[in-house]
Amino acid sequence: MTTFWDIVHLLTATPIIFVAIMGLTWGILGGALPGISASITMALVLPFTYTMDPAMAIALLACVYIGAEYGGSIPAILIRTPGTNSSAATVIDGYELNRQGRAGEALGISLMSGVIGSLFGLAMLALLTEPLSWLALAFTPPSYFGLGILGLSVIASMTGGSLVKGLAAAVIGLMISTVGTDPISGVTRYTFDIPDLLNGVEPVLVMVGLFALTELMSQSGSTAVLALKDSVRIRLPNLAMMNRLKRSQTIGCILGLFEGLTPGGGGSIAAFMSYNEARRWSKTPEKFGKGSEEGVAAPEAANNTVASTALIPLLSFGIPSSNSTAVLLGGLLMHGLLPGPRLFEQNPQVIDSLYVGSFIAIIAQIGVGVVLLPAAVWLVNRPRPYRAGFIFALILSGIYTLNMATFDLGLALALGVVGYLMRIAGFPFLPMILGVVLGHMVESSYRRSLVLSGGDMMVFLQDPICVGLLLAAAGFVIFSLSRELRDARKAKLQEALG
Amino acid sequence: MxxxxxxxxxxxxxxxxxxxxxxxxxxxxxxxxxxxxxxxxxxxxxxxxxxxxxxxxxxxxxxxxxxxxATGPGAARVEDEERDARVPRALGFLAIGAAYVVLLPYLGYLVSVALLIGAVSLFEGAPRRWTVPLTAIGGALLYWAVFVKLLGVNQPAGLLFQGWLS
CATH class of the missing domain: 1.10.287 (Helix Hairpins)
Structure with missing residues (x-):
């Protein structure tokens, strides 16, 4: 149990305030760059956290996530280009307000709604995570196997329209996870006598390669010219306006909580659902799409809520439900931290830092968001060629930091090529990341269970938690599959109708 | 196919x-x-x-x-062709990264990063003016100062400049 004095100690004896502000700043700037999503912003900074104290590293990543969610709304409002996927819904009314000369107001509403959503999300995170994580204390090796399968079942909802491609990506991720030393017998697999592969392929390399390098390669040669007005200044909403926005913000918070807890939910779904619901419950639904303040408040409250609530399944059970939480899981694993009750028991400072750092970042967002807007505008307006050079250098510098090995640089570049080819062929990335991250747990718990039971497969059906988790995974896959089939049938019907 | x-x-x-x-x-x-x-x-x-x-x-x-x-190329086909046309550019980008990996142990971090920023900037269409080398050197010095000196993150000094750039 965290006491008041633990928090005082954290604030006075650690650089948590500096870390939170730095993470927030980086997040806002990264999120503001079109094409650089929240997960890429986090992946870029991930290697540099390797040498940091684990508690500070995790707090930094969480603060980057918070900052990126707000940063994404800046180009969404100013140039109709969402900086992150989850700010796509903000474009609709944010850009309309900009066209009406009310860009500063839209940015202010986005900022304040984001702060409210983040605070609500953080409160839910603090309230729900630890009790849920205690469930995991009853976990046996078969239960962990069931949990790994449940985590992998998220893939079914993350396939981007093709379940076969999503599953193939997951299998490739699982194949990557088999590289290195076998968890039970200790023999080496697929190392080809390369010492750098003895410990396997680090998930962080896969994340940086797939997210960041693939994005840079895809953007290469792009001639898109973006230009933000230098003169924009944020205008924070007054109390009367905040009062008018409370309904849409509440809708955003509730749907953000629901979507954050749902595997495969994510900020973009929550934002669009909130936008629709806010319009349905609004007193002025006719303003939506024509510059409605509520149309900015609802999606921004929702995606910022998700930035915190998506951490609940991650910290409780180790299930990442989005790209960004997968990167955060990569950060935890990189520091040898396993999500679940033992994380709360053995590393309470990591959880405290995460909560306190996030709180500082959310509150500081009001000031930093205002101060940093000109810097974000300046950065977005830099010529793209120079920006690409600087980002590429940053990525390669970070990768080297992991193991001080040039081999990692080559491996990340190769993974970038894999990601680029996957993107061309329409394969989603998240299933592959999940395969890499969860592969080790699934294999080792499966084999340990069989060793303990003397090879009796019934061990998986005798463990009630394992049965429950496997049934949940099966239900999730069946639901996603039926949805995909229904969507495909609908698309075919529409095509036939002309 | x-x-x-x-x-x-x-x-x-x-x-x-x-x-x-x-x-x-x-x-x-x-x-x-x-x-x-x-x-x-x-x-x-x-x-x-x-x-x-x-x-x-x-x-x-x-x-x-x-x-x-169809009688003519559909929208999806045109999109595919546009994307295919960008594949050589992506490969060029990759080649610059590969050159960085090869040169890093010899030239060290500072020089390699300067070359990397300059090469990528030119490859991505920056005008061939004095601003390119200036930005590349400035960027490399900035990264070196922040990561190596300020954050203490080890980066290779390089065989050629070992001793005075680490």
Whole structure:
């Protein structure tokens, strides 16, 4: 149990305030760059956290996530280009307000709604995570196997329209996870006598390669010219306006909580659902799409809520439900931290830092968001060629930091090529990341269970938690599959109708 | 050949390569019932199945597309062509990264990063003016100061400049 004095100690004896502000700043700037999503912003900074104290590293990543969610709304409002996927819904009314000369107001509403959503999300995170994580204390090796399968079942909802491609990506991720030393017998697999592969392929390399390098390669040669007005200044909403926005913000918070807890939910779904619901419950639904303040408040409250609530399944059970939480899981694993009750028991400072750092970042967002807007505008307006050079250098510098090995640089570049080819062929990335991250747990718990039971497969059906988790995974896959089939049938019907 | 058929073939080739490499996994006296090759064999089988499904789906889609052959290139086709045209640029980007990896141990971080920023900027279309080397050197100094000096993150000093750039 965290006491008041633990928090005082954290604030006075650690650089948590500096870390939170730095993470927030980086997040806002990264999120503001079109094409650089929240997960890429986090992946870029991930290697540099390797040498940091684990508690500070995790707090930094969480603060980057918070900052990126707000940063994404800046180009969404100013140039109709969402900086992150989850700010796509903000474009609709944010850009309309900009066209009406009310860009500063839209940015202010986005900022304040984001702060409210983040605070609500953080409160839910603090309230729900630890009790849920205690469930995991009853976990046996078969239960962990069931949990790994449940985590992998998220893939079914993350396939981007093709379940076969999503599953193939997951299998490739699982194949990557088999590289290195076998968890039970200790023999080496697929190392080809390369010492750098003895410990396997680090998930962080896969994340940086797939997210960041693939994005840079895809953007290469792009001639898109973006230009933000230098003169924009944020205008924070007054109390009367905040009062008018409370309904849409509440809708955003509730749907953000629901979507954050749902595997495969994510900020973009929550934002669009909130936008629709806010319009349905609004007193002025006719303003939506024509510059409605509520149309900015609802999606921004929702995606910022998700930035915190998506951490609940991650910290409780180790299930990442989005790209960004997968990167955060990569950060935890990189520091040898396993999500679940033992994380709360053995590393309470990591959880405290995460909560306190996030709180500082959310509150500081009001000031930093205002101060940093000109810097974000300046950065977005830099010529793209120079920006690409600087980002590429940053990525390669970070990768080297992991193991001080040039081999990692080559491996990340190769993974970038894999990601680029996957993107061309329409394969989603998240299933592959999940395969890499969860592969080790699934294999080792499966084999340990069989060793303990003397090879009796019934061990998986005798463990009630394992049965429950496997049934949940099966239900999730069946639901996603039926949805995909229904969507495909609908698309075919529409095509036939002309 | 459409994307799905090609993807199916690539997956089958990948499964074949993975299965071949599985043959090099040594036996162990600590072997359990599943063994070190248990999961790899299951994954190979899964990838073969998925590859075949994609291949068949792609071939069926190609046949259907041929039956409804359009008179001109559709929007998706134009999009594909535009993306294909950018593949050489992506490869060029990759080549610059590969050159950085090769040069890093010899030239060290500071010089390599300067070359990297300059090369990428020029490759991405920066005008050939004095601003390119200036930005590259400035950027490299900034990264070196922040990461090596301020954050204490080790980066290679390089064989050529060892001793005075680390």
């Amino acid at each position: 459409n994307k799905d058929s090609l993807s199916g073939l690539v997956l089958l080739a990948l499964a074949g390569g993975y299965y071949w490499a599985t043959g090099f996994i040594a036996d162990s006296t600590l072997e359990d019932e599943v063994g070190a090759v248990g999961l790899p064999h299951a994954l190979t089988l899964a990838l073969v199945l998925l590859g075949l499904i994609l291949l068949v789906r792609g071939l069926l889609a190609a046949r259907a597309a041929a039956a409804h052959a």
